[in-house]
Amino acid sequence: MAERVVKPGENLFDVAVLEYGHIQAIYDLAVANGIGFTDTLEAGVELQADDTRKYSDYEPADVTPPLSKPYKETFVASGQNIFDLAIQLYGNIEGIKNLVKENGIGLTDDVEPGVLVKSDKEIDRLVVDYLNGRNIKPATGMSAEEANIITPEGIGYWAVGIDFVVS
Numbered sequence: 001m002a003e004r005v006v007k008p009g010e011n012l013f014d015v016a017v018l019e020y021g022h023i024q025a026i027y028d029l030a031v032a033n034g035i036g037f038t039d040t041l042e043a044g045v046e047l048q049a050d051d052t053r054k055y056s057d058y059e060p061a062d063v064t065p066p067l068s069k070p071y072k073e074t075f076v077a078s079g080q081n082i083f084d085l086a087i088q089l090y091g092n093i094e095g096i097k098n099l100v101k102e103n104g105i106g107l108t109d110d111v112e113p114g115v116l117v118k119s120d121k122e123i124d125r126l127v128v129d130y131l132n133g134r135n136i137k138p139a140t141g142m143s144a145e146e147a148n149i150i151t152p153e154g155i156g157y158w159a160v161g162i163d164f165v166v167s
Contacts, residue, residue, distance in 0.1 A: 032048045073116055075117070091124030095119070
């Protein structure tokens with residue numbers, strides 16, 4: 001058995017293709033190490049691999065993602081705004097420019113719950129995996145009904161002798 005140390009940012013696919021030259025190695029690595037195909041790998045972890053296995057007999061796999069399909073689709077949840085969706089789908093607020101472009105949404109547009117939103121590849125996979133793994137959908141937006149409940153207060157809204165009493 002050979003050992004391979006996982007480098008920062010690598011996943012099982014990276015190790016299989018870079019180290020063994022074939023996507024078929026994903027299965028062998030997963031079985032040999034008791035991990036799932038999509039598990040997040042920690043940098044510095046040693047993976048065991050069968051170094052007697054030869055992948056040259058396999059046909060090369062086409063690992064090019066189809067260009068016609070988006071990376072992910074999701075339905076907007078109640079209370080989500082464009083910024084929440086960027087965090088959920090891309091793991092980073094920088095994803096907002098892709099989200100706007102892919103879906104024809106304006107930065108200040110209200111996004112209706114139930115609308116299908118498309119996204120391409122995430123920016124910060126760890127954040128996306130964390131949110132998805134715990135079924136978290138950030139929702140910091142406020143509906144019009146919720147906004148009406150809030151009573152404006154402060155110096156700009158007070159009137160002398162009514163709300164603001166001078167003593």
